[in-house]
Amino acid sequence: MSDDRKRTIEKRPWSITRRAVLASGSAVGALAAFGLKTPAMAQETTPAAPAAFLPRVLVSFAVNGVTQDIDLDPRTSLLDALRETIGLTGTKKGCDHGQCGACTVHVDGRRVASCLTLAAQVADREITTIEGLGDDEALHPMQQAFIDHDALQCGYCTPGQIMAAVACVHEGHAGSEAEIREYMSGNICRCGAYPGIVAAIRNAAQVMEG
Amino acid sequence: MQSFSYARPASLDSAIATFAEGGEGTRLLAGGTTLYDLMKLDVERPERIVDINGLAELSTIDTSGDELVFGALARMSDVAADPRLADEFPALSEALWKAASQQLRNMASLGGNLLQQTRCAYFRHGEPFACNKRSPGSGCSAIEGLNRGHALFGGSDACIATYPGDFAVALIAFDAEVDVAGPDGERTIPVSDLHRQPGDNPEAETVLMPGEIIIRIRVPADAVGRGSTYHKIRDRESYAFAVVSAAAAVRLEAGVVADARLALGGVATVPWRAREAEHSLIGTALTAETARAVGEIAFADAVTREHNAFKVELGANVVRDALLIASGRA
Ligand SMILES: Cc1cc2nc3c(=O)[nH]c(=O)nc-3n(C[C@H](O)[C@H](O)[C@H](O)COP(=O)(O)OP(=O)(O)OC[C@H]3O[C@@H](n4cnc5c(N)ncnc54)[C@H](O)[C@@H]3O)c2cc1C
Numbered sequence: 001m002s003d004d005r006k007r008t009i010e011k012r013p014w015s016i017t018r019r020a021v022l023a024s025g026s027a028v029g030a031l032a033a034f035g036l037k038t039p040a041m042a043q044e045t046t047p048a049a050p051a052a053f054l055p056r057v058l059v060s061f062a063v064n065g066v067t068q069d070i071d072l073d074p075r076t077s078l079l080d081a082l083r084e085t086i087g088l089t090g091t092k093k094g095c096d097h098g099q100c101g102a103c104t105v106h107v108d109g110r111r112v113a114s115c116l117t118l119a120a121q122v123a124d125r126e127i128t129t130i131e132g133l134g135d136d137e138a139l140h141p142m143q144q145a146f147i148d149h150d151a152l153q154c155g156y157c158t159p160g161q162i163m164a165a166v167a168c169v170h171e172g173h174a175g176s177e178a179e180i181r182e183y184m185s186g187n188i189c190r191c192g193a194y195p196g197i198v199a200a201i202r203n204a205a206q207v208m209e210g
Numbered sequence: 211m212q213s214f215s216y217a218r219p220a221s222l223d224s225a226i227a228t229f230a231e232g233g234e235g236t237r238l239l240a241g242g243t244t245l246y247d248l249m250k251l252d253v254e255r256p257e258r259i260v261d262i263n264g265l266a267e268l269s270t271i272d273t274s275g276d277e278l279v280f281g282a283l284a285r286m287s288d289v290a291a292d293p294r295l296a297d298e299f300p301a302l303s304e305a306l307w308k309a310a311s312q313q314l315r316n317m318a319s320l321g322g323n324l325l326q327q328t329r330c331a332y333f334r335h336g337e338p339f340a341c342n343k344r345s346p347g348s349g350c351s352a353i354e355g356l357n358r359g360h361a362l363f364g365g366s367d368a369c370i371a372t373y374p375g376d377f378a379v380a381l382i383a384f385d386a387e388v389d390v391a392g393p394d395g396e397r398t399i400p401v402s403d404l405h406r407q408p409g410d411n412p413e414a415e416t417v418l419m420p421g422e423i424i425i426r427i428r429v430p431a432d433a434v435g436r437g438s439t440y441h442k443i444r445d446r447e448s449y450a451f452a453v454v455s456a457a458a459a460v461r462l463e464a465g466v467v468a469d470a471r472l473a474l475g476g477v478a479t480v481p482w483r484a485r486e487a488e489h490s491l492i493g494t495a496l497t498a499e500t501a502r503a504v505g506e507i508a509f510a511d512a513v514t515r516e517h518n519a520f521k522v523e524l525g526a527n528v529v530r531d532a533l534l535i536a537s538g539r540a
Pocket residue numbers: 097098099237238239240241242243244245246247282283308309310311314317318319320321322323324325326374375376377422423424425449450451452
């Protein structure tokens with residue numbers, strides 16, 4: 001058996017990058033390693049000691065390259081943190097139950113449903129939302145392709161579609177129309193703009209990979 | 211949603227200690243795609259959450275040896291994409307990539323996947339509907355209600371909820387096991403024994419003891435894996451739970467079946483191994499007719515309800531098609 005089969009996810013190119021080492025000597029250090037700040041009175045403990053249950057969490061993560069330090073009720077979803085706390089309303093809430101894809105964002109480059117992600121879960125990670133995809137100079141090729149191919153009607157699903165589509169291309173799952181349809185099936189479009197969405201992704205994939 | 215306090219241990223030992231200290235009302239959070247969903251519906255009301263995503267030691271994927279080993283926190287998308295799994299255990303890879311969406315597969319862990327909870331609408335949506343699993347003793351709205359999605363096997367007078375997951379169905383076909391760790395150390399449980407049939411107390415869904423954490427899944431790297439498939443029939447082409455599914459695997463010798471595995475999804479209260487149907491396969495040459503006959507054996511003991519009887523015919527055909535796909539790869 002070859003060695004490259006034996007690996008952990010941590011070593012993969014799209015893997016989570018930890019800013020701090022896991023093997024921290026203290027629970028305080030360990031929490032800090034995940035961008036979770038502990039109350040000042042937290043005591044020095046060993047790695048096997050229980051972690052503290054916190055009624056509120058101070059979470060730090062980057063959104064579109066800007067570090068956000070926010071104090072949250074642990075119930076808060078990443079979606080609500082983005083929209084309500086940080087004020088980035090490009091990410092949409094459709095079902096709030098992981099079923100529609102409207103809330104799709106990237107966490108360390110991987111697409112996730114932000115409605116089913118606790119904001120506390122993404123401490124110390126890098127989030128990209130639709131607002132962070134292009135820059136002041138130009139739209140992202142996927143955004144441009146959605147315009148060029150009329151890939152929307154009401155536009156409500158569109159930010160989630162575009163975030164999913166960019167990830168779909170990066171994953172290498174945009175090789176054929178059938179593959180795009182399979183790997184985009186988590187994004188529902190109530191307006192039925194699917195033919196335009198598929199055409200836009202095929203086109204943008206060439207630009208992105210070209 | 212009920213409020214809760216949140217802890218994020220950074221090692222397995224610390225997680226075990228945190229889980230034990232939290233005691234009753236404490237739940238583990240992995241991807242959150244089942245738990246957080248049910249918390250939003252107020253079906254789950256934990257007082258304390260132990261977020262185990264900091265346990266990097268549980269994310270390992272090792273398919274290099276005589277045993278496939280998956281850490282409980284390995285994500286569905288990463289495992290589905292493993293090259294050896296796709297080549298030598300297509301049923302396991304398919305059971306993963308045909309489940310949920312890529313967004314959810316990027317989030318969902320294998321441990322959480324095994325423990326996902328039923329999609330029974332009466333369970334999920336609460337009052338005014340009675341549900342013994344949600345509130346023990348209140349009754350079951352499905353037995354005389356809308357039961358199209360409900361189980362043909364393993365039900366009781368108290369509950370007929372279908373176990374919705376795909377991966378566990380494929381795992382039991384290959385005799386997989388889970389290793390769990392708790393305050394009293396480690397133990398091993400066959401995946402086929404992990405889930406409990408509802409009986410009189412459908413709220414008890416697994417044999418896990420309080421404080422136990424699934425740490426890894428192990429699958430014997432048996433040669434029968436190559437000739438396998440996870441054939442999943444859904445109400446739409448993609449992104450839906452199974453109406454009926456079959457994990458099938460065969461090894462052929464001189465054109466006849468020498469080893470066979472068959473497990474069913476979407477039709478039972480727990481991942482369902484169809485042993486009698488498996489035995490009937492040994493020594494046969496697979497054709498559409500013989501494969502269909504195996505499907506009929508697999509569904510012979512089905513207990514049907516008002517809206518789900520169609521699954522007997524559908525199921526026999528799903529088994530036939532699964533066996534033909536599997537033997538085409540064997
Ligand atoms: C819209 C949608 C569609 C879906 N479609 C499918 C589908 O087609 N097929 C399919 O199979 N699944 C499907 N799923 C279910 C999905 O696969 C599961 O929700 C997911 O796998 C659960 O994993 P998780 O890590 O998110 O678990 P969590 O939600 O974090 O945990 C689930 C349960 O397991 C417990 N738990 C988690 N990890 C451990 C551990 N290591 N040890 C002990 N207990 C643990 C938690 O306490 C909780 O009770 C779908 C889900 C959604 C929302």
